[in-house]
Amino acid sequence: MTVRYAEPGSSFWPVLWAPGFALVGGGVEALSGSVHVLGWLLAALVLAAIWALWVLARRRLRSVLLTDETLRLGEEELPVSSIAAVEDDEPDAARVLGGGWTTPKGTRAVPLRLADGHLVLAWARHPDALASALRALLST
Structure with a gap:
């Protein structure tokens, strides 16, 4: 399985906010005594547990992975063989891949024409890179 494009959805660095908060809180409390x-x-x-759950949810719902066989957006997988072309202009109305009503915040749409003629919207934080990877994969 060759990975052509990937976005993890989130890194785990926000989990470090918890010990940082505890250190700051303990330091402030030390100024008053015990x-x-x-x-x-x-x-x-x-x-840390709450933020770890948040990070895991973002990694599950906001990740993008393009391989030679599939395009996975969040929890939805689309076979590459069902993609006919990457469109240049975003349509007024199209189904968003990945299960949401709109593209996730911080991402932009990549319009795709499917083999059955329907238009759908893929999404990525770096849509030009995803579109380039898709075009390169479709041209082979």
Whole structure:
């Protein structure tokens, strides 16, 4: 399986916000006297778990992966063999791939014409790179 284009959806660096918050909170509390170390450790663990779930959800729902066989946008997979062409102009109304009503925030649309004639919208943070990778794959 050759990966032609990939966007992970999110990195795991936001999970580090939790220990950073706990360190800052513990430091501020140290200025007033005693520090509740166990409380700050628990706060860091709870916040890290919440942010880890957030990151995992973004990686699942906002990732883009183009291989020789499939284009996966979020949880939806589209066989490359069903893509006829990459269009230049975005249509007024078309189904968005990946399960959403609109393209995700921070992404732009890549209009695709399917083999059955329908227009759909793929999306990516770097739409020109995805469109180039798709065009190169379709021309082979």
